[in-house]
Amino acid sequence: MRLRSHLLRWLLIPTLALWLLGSVIGYLHSLELAHEAYDRTLLGSAMAISEQITVVDGDVVADVPFTALEMLRTDAQDRIFYRVTDLGDGGYITGYEDLPSVGSGSSEEPRFYDTIYKDQAIRVVAIESTVLDGDAQRHLLVQVAETLDARHQLTRSIAGDAALVQLILIATAASMIALGVARGLSPLTRLQDEVLKRTAHDLTPIETGTVPFEVAPLIHAINAHTERQRQFGAAQVRFVANASHQLKTPLTVLRAQVDHALLQTDLASMRAIVSHLHESTDETGRLLAQLLSLARSEAQYAREVQDLDLTDLAHEVTFEMLTLARGKGIDLGFEAPCAVQVQGERVLLREMIANLVHNALVYTPEGGRVTVSVGRQDERAALWVVDNGPGIAVAERPRVLERFYRIAGSREHGSGLGLAIVREICDRHGIVMELGDALDSVSGLRVQLVWPGEVSDNERGYISKANHFNA
Template identity: 35%
Template sequence: MQGRLALWLTLGILMFAAASGVFAFLTVYHEVTEFMDDELRQVAALLERHKLPIPEDTAVSELSSPIKTKTAIVVRKLGSDAVGSLLPELPPDMPDGLQTIRSDGHEWRLFVTTRQSGERFAVGQRVILRNDIARQGAVAALLPLLLVMGFAAAGSCLIIRHVFTPVRALAKLVDQREDLDLTLLETHHVPSEILPFLEAVNRMLTRVNRAVETQRRFVADAAHELRSPLTALSLQAEHLAAADMSPQARERLARLGQGLNRARDLLAQLLALARAQANPREDVRAESLSLLLRQILEDMMPLAEARNIDLGVLSLDEATIQTPPHALAVILKNLLDNAIRYTPPGGRVDISASCADESVILVITDTGPGIPPAERERVFEPFYRLPGHDVTGSGLGLAIAKTLTTQLGGTIHLTDAPEGPGLRVIARFPTRLRLA
């Protein structure tokens, strides 16, 4: 909009400048030619007033023009056949007054007059010289107008840019927002022309926030409502396992128990996602990265051993991170769980943590199949799972990790493992919490 406004305003100024320039050029051109016609009259009046003779030998007299010396004014008697005259021979019956004639390929502007003695003569100028003078005068008068219009166009562009400064600042502020930040836009100190637009955007944000909150409450309520029946079913399955039954029935009971465990894991992930999307402003506390990582490794070690995965720490810088309770633990657990589940048996999952620029950089590298570049953004969507994989899971782990990391003011990037197939997850967290 700013560019179009500047373009149309500049075009309008240029069109006005062109019209004004043409008008000024024609006006000055006309005024200069009128002035030179008056000059011819004044020369004739001067000759008559002082009774100056018209030379008979050459019949030519050049008088310096007050406008420019190169515009010779030539005087000649009518009917004279003197040679060497710049003016052609003029018939004696020419009418008095101003007139233009053409002779020998040249145009002349003449003023013919008759003395009291009856003698008639003409005062003339070459038309081409008159036109040169008129054009020079018109151009000289036109240049200041063009300069003023040029400065006006440049000044209008600068003014438009200054007026749109609040709009650019607002656009930058919106662009820097996190995905889950649905707070209303500030409407103070913005141009009144875009105020209705901002108010409409704020109303839309209010509706979106209400819809997101409704969805979050539904997921949380559904998970809570399903937790009790699943717990009861699990207890019944445990009691049933103690009873005598055929091997076939026991196998079916084992499959039932596995299904119930997956359902409980899904409910736990749904509750974690609902809490993450709620973005609570909890009291923060200092967490030791090394201590927290050891606790997470102890929790994840049984899963790694069951899948014959080499789980270890390559390097670990001591750091303290300000975080809401359990947020960082949930992030690390979900990232490690995802790496272990997708790494084939006999593979390796390496962890390293370093500090740089008031940030903690956590790197998790596995030897699994990796994620294609085209899918690396979609895997952060809830319930999205890569096609062609039979790994059990809910598809919520990376979504929860991404949501919580964003709320902590951090970032997560996925890249290829440096050696061979695999995935590398790079998570960066600020040591000083900046809740999104």
């Protein structure tokens, strides 16, 4: 639907409707004025007749003057009727005997009424007149009537002229309205031309300085949507760049290991190569999972926030890491003095905890200890992952949160994405992340996460979880 046509319809159609209503009201008002003007002439004719009525030898004589009827003559050729009646005995004196009567009762004031006579609508005036018959008075009723052609002709002339003038004014106003609408919408036309000239990759915000005030909120909304699309596209570009960069080396290694295995004839040598191939496949799979998690943690993706039991979620993730912990003989523990409720995206929070625990297990030496704890910090939900591994130097801590950064000299395999993913998810949920030293050992790393907002006790009340899976 075109906005210009829509505006013109809403402006002009009501105007035409008002014109029609005004024309009807004008016609009725003009008819009232015509009645008022012609009724004066009708009354004058009746009074002229009543003045010429006399009594001769006891008989009422009505000498109807020519001027009494001539004053009613018009170009419309209206027909004229009259009647004189004796109110005393109801006797007919002169005129049209079957002219409809005014009805019962008497009045000193002239009475006007409409009726039908000889299949024509007529307007009648009735006045009472008194003449002397010796010492007695005789009361007479004089009625004069005329058809309504002249009245209607005058009414149509007055109402038609007025309607024509109004229509000319409306047509002039419609032209001005159409011009005003066109000029008012011209900024939108320029905006349309500006957008059409843009390339597919041009996602810069649209300027709102030249658009009408009422359209500015729409442009702001479009700019916000465009910005989300720009961020989404940038995230896809980053994901493709990261994936192509990070997967190139592992895939090359896998290809080389497969080629090397195909050249072997000794079963033992082949099994050793396949074992390395298995490890490389696991590392590549985890790298791909981390890349996908990093892409999902981007802020422009839609959020699916829900109420979560942080204690159950952390306990579940910790238990799933048991196989990796047992493989290195690490004492993996979980502690939770209370059940803590938080709000967030379950998939991302699960990935965040999994990355923290996995990093701790990977960098903690064999026979070490890793403890995952859930509780409260200043009445806020908190989670801690503590290990007794080599830790991270204070100067390196800000950098390990960057993507693909690895500490120089590190012997463990990794992509440098674990803590970067944790930081992205924390930023998305407003969680404060802090890296520090382990409190109860000479070395080690303590990662603390604190959720925003105060928490209340879970309906289950306080519980106690202190599991050490590798006691």
